[in-house]
Amino acid sequence: MLTQSVSPGLAADALQTSESDPLAAYADRTLLIVDDDRPFSTRLARAMEARGYEVQVAESVAEGVSLVETRAPAFAVIDMRLGDGNGLDVIARLKEKRPEARGVILTGYGNIATAVTAVKLGAFDYLAKPADADEIHGTLMAQPGERADPPENPMSADRVRWEHIQRVYELCSRNVSETARRLNMHRRTLQRILAKRAPR
Secondary structure, eight states, X not given: OOOOOOOHHHHHHXXXXXXXXXXXXXXXXXXXXXXXXXXXHHHHHHHHHHTTXXXXXXXXXXXXXXXXXXXXXXXXXXXSEETTEETHHXXXXXXXXXXXXXXXXXXXXXXXXXXXXXXXXTOSEEEESSOOHHHHHHHHHSOTTOOOOOOSSOOOHHHHHHHHHHHHHHHTTTOHHHHHHHHTOOHHHHHHHHHSOOOO
């Protein structure tokens, strides 16, 4: 039988890698993303694959639950609001199939209270949209009971507000009047915001 000896230098390198990349400590790196915003989920999937995850993407509650039934992943990133229902159903089924799985719920600012319910149901944590890959990875790697480190370059308050307005605008099928009504904003004010470039 051949045995391989590991030099102290290599062992130290391996330890350093696991400290700098916590995901390296996990044998199972399967990640399920459930989000019906295809451009967002495609970007996120690529970013998470670059970080070492084995990614599957679903666009609905039904598809998400089906993938959980087939092979419950070690990690999950699930949008709260999906076209055919609530992402909480996917989290609940994942926790039944694999209690130790780490799940993050993505939610709009108006749903923070529901996100707290998601954590009680078994979601590991929640993040308000828009969230980037660094925030999501940091949250998935955080230990139970601790919060992820804040991002180095978080979006400005103006950018977060702009992103929120854009999301509501898209959900209202780009109808300015309906968006202004739902945001409790004057129509002309909204038009001025929509005409400007995104703040940094």
